Amino acid sequence: MITRFVALGDSFTEGVGDDDPGSPNSVRGWADRTAGALARHTPELRYANLAVRGKLMREILGTQLDRALNLSPDLVSVYAGGNDLMRPRVDIDALAEEYDHAVGTLAATGATVVLFTGVDGVEDPVFRRMRGRTAIYNEHVRLIAGRHGATLVDMWAMRALRDRRMWSADRIHLNAHGHTLVAAAVLDALSVDHEVTAADLGPAKILEPARRRAENLAWVREHATPWLLRRLRGESSGDAVAAKRPELAPVDQPGHR
Template sequence: MRKRFVALGDSFTEGVGDDDPTRPNGVRGWADRVAEQLAAADAEFRYANLAIRGRLLDQVLADQLEPALRLAPDLVTLYAGGNDLLRPKVDIDALADRYERAVARLAGTGATVLLFTGVDGAADPVFRKLRGRTAIFNEHTRVIAARHGARVVDLWAMRQLRDRRLWAADRLHLNSLGHTEVAIAVLDVLGVPHELSSADLGPHAVVSRRQQRAENLRWGREHVLPWIRRRLRGESSGDTISPKRPDLLPL
């Protein structure tokens, strides 16, 4: 039984896109959902979430790895590198080398380590262009996991995540439905019984080309341009954010 769960990473693990004003940082996310299911079966369960939105791989490792090790978890989830893949230039092989060194340290503690592949952006005309980078990083992830006895939650294989109805308005983060899908996948990989279920969304609504263009223009204006402005100013969405659960505490 896992009693000490620590989650590391960026916005994906923090829970961005799954808004909940009653929670720290105003978000819930898949990791909270996993923790809730684990806590329901064990009164001694404790959970920490060190993830912060906007963090690059090196920032995640520099700021979160040592604190995570000090917490002595028996279950660790780690996903980082997605923000690096969005940058114009990235050395994926070097990125994977640094990622592997961190995984080796986590696995060396005897904890169960869960890694994630990136989502397949085939259904989105913008993120489709990143498929090659993501696929290469995914293969590194699978090899790293095999070398160090980590488990893999294969988001790339989850075809349901191609459905835009599982994504927030920014198209970069999952909404509550998407985070629930990830939580189900994590619990299934762990072999943990749970009470979560997928939403029955039914068929897609028919959207005209005119509506699609209007939605794309709105997305660009409301989400892409602010992201570009932050990049030009050297800012990150996580600059004023702290980990929402820095200590191992009961739910």
């Protein structure tokens, strides 16, 4: 029985893109949705979410790992490395060594550890360029999961996540549909009965080339350029953000439905 769930990571686990003014940090996300489903089975469940948007793997492991261990979870999720893969240069093998050590530390406590592969960005003209390094990262994650007996949620294999309608306007973060789909996948991987179901969006519309170009230009102007400028200034979207649930607490708090 799961009674203490702690989530570690970056914007993906914080829930960015799944806007909810009633939730801490005004975002909900797959981890909150997963915790809600778990609490319906176990009302005494306590849940903490230490994830902070924009953080690199070393920042996540350096600031969240010990805090998570101190909370003695019996279920812990961790996703780290996504922001590293978006940097111009990244040593994926070195990241994997650090990740392996951290996952081994968590698994040694006896907790169930949940890991994630990265999403296949083949349908996006920008993120398609990251496909090779994401695939290498994913192979490391699969090996780490197997080595430590972790539960793996293979987002690379989730073809529905290639649909842009699962993503927010910035094309970097999942929206409510995407986060719901991931929550259902996590619960399935844990063999938990649940009623979390992603919306059936139907067939995607095929955009005319001119419309597609216009949308791409708008994305560059409104999202890609500001992101690049922050990177050039050495700023992160998480610099002024704190973990939204730093301590274990009941899930049935305002904003956690």
